[in-house]
Amino acid sequence: MSSSTDSPTLTTETTQLSPQPDTETAKPTKKITLKSSDNQIFEVEESVAMEFATVKSFFEDSPSTDTVPLPNVTAKPLSQVIEFCKEQIKFKANPDEAQKKKYNAEFVTEKSDKDLVDMIPVANYLEIKDLLDVLNQAVADRIENKSVEYVRSFFGIDNDFTAEEEAALRREHAWAYEGVDED
């Protein structure tokens, strides 16, 4: 785990503040700063940041820091992940399973294929289990009944099989190729 010696270097870097509308709370709450790999700064409420297990344990290890560097995470998926977690906090305060389900469904439907796939490593890195469940199911729904070629393109996977190896695998799994959609 990174130590607090990382933090002084951060102050020298350029910062872009992303707009954070303060919606409901009147009392000032503690903010935590997250910095993406492309040096964007996100200020989020402590309660939101604590949804990220990785950030949480970072604070437990070095409580004095106020900026958390996220070297593996770029700004766009991070902002979407933050958006998701903000909503989840509201559901934690006011449990409404039906509304939550509805929100989660809308959250993924409006995202592009690329956005969804981009968020998975972020959710995994930040250890946000709920989001990971939602994303994995959404991705699965989008590749269900699709051909191997389509799914390779969907994830950007390079085929590292030789033609013979692939043919052998396809023969063995012949049962899995019935009734696949046209791309």
Add this chain to the structure above:
Amino acid sequence: MPIQEVDLISELPDPIIQHIMSSLPYKDAARMSVLSKRFASAWTSSPTIIFDETLNMGSCLELTGKQRLDSFLSYVGEFLSRRRRLDVSLEKFSFCFCLNNSSDQQSNGGIENAISYAIENDVKELELDVGFMLEPPQNLALDFPSIRELRLEKCKGMRELSFSSQSLKIVVLEFCQGLEKVEIDAPNLESFSFGGGANSSCSVDVTACMSLEYLSLKNAEITDEWIKHEIHKFIRLEVFKVGRCRLLKNFHVSNANLKTLEISDCSNLQKIEIYSRSLNTFVYGGQLMPSRVFIYSPSFHAKVSLSVDDPLPHDWFSSLRDFLSCFDHCKELEIACSIEMALIFPIDSRDSLLPPLYDLKYLKVVGKFPAKSEDLVDLVDGLLWSSHRLTVLSFVSGNKEKSLKFEYDIAVAIDEDLQCCYSMPIKCWRHSLKKVTVENFDDRENTILQRFFSQKAIRLEAISRDDNGSADALAEEGVSQDYGSVITGNIEDLGDAIMANFLDVNEIY
């Protein structure tokens, strides 16, 4: 042009890739194993294994008998031999192959190998739908140290089966022919379902499973005494279902925690007594046998599904009356009947019988909707006789629901109002119905219902129509201000074609 230019997924750890795979139908997940070497290895080491002949694994579908089994088992064998080289954990193992004739017996080794692979690897969830046959029939005593979930379907040749396990949470036994006795000693078991074949006579002992929350027994040899003296000991039991248990006559259950109770097709049942303050759903299905049903619970929904032969038995209506009156105090009664018209008490019997459902507020009728308009009116009329203080009467057919909502002015019923209800302590709906809202009926039915209520209800002030639950009523009609049928007369002249005009009529009163 790929959708994704950088491969982010292949960088992720196996559990994530396997999670995506497990969110897919098994067949799609198998296809993903051809994506790349990374995915092939994630597939081979997946924590879930399903072998299912109906998925045509090993191209076995065109084959029959022993050839089919061999082809299927060679797929199974190859898969497992590749996996045996890996050190991976197994969560779920499911094996489905229907062995239906005895010549298949010789190949049982392959099946046994597969099953023992699962057990050796500490599988948590084991599902066997094999129709395996033990020859000669045997008494099995199994001890599973790690299995959480066990499903055995169509497995023949077990005479007595006993399990003991600390880890078992879910056990399902379905159609295991020849089984005579099941005994389970699993203190952490939460859910147990037993379904015997039609002529099975299998006794079931789960008394040691004190954590049971869900218990379903179909075609099991259980007795009145067992239910009376044992069920209350399952202090966490929430759902209890019994079906086709022929030994049951006087069903007496008491359990403070029970929320759902379902009784279906227990052909000798005469009396049902339920003591459960938490009960919220009671389901009954079958013949109209039990004449006495006592449910001691403050607030529950009842769902009743009755089967009756045509022609109706001569005492049908008096038994139906007695039976229904047991549900007078429930929050909502949902009723289905194999012959819908059997729910309409004949007009000549209404004088000699008391309406069964005095206090009922919500009645839901499930089934085919009457096609003929006369039948619709008869049905509504009959149901309102049975339960004449309804707030909502709805008809559910498929996923469609049509409903009638009522408001009453109970204070005004006068003896001389109508020919009916002389000397009755409580007057029927016709005296006090004030307002009706008709929801989601089609135009023709709507016209018929409007006419019916206008004629029948003498104090009706308004009928409104409300479709798709939208709040704004399309029409409000003032009628029957002075017992009169002036407007009623008009309504009778209106056909479908001028419904639109009808709907524009403004409030008159």
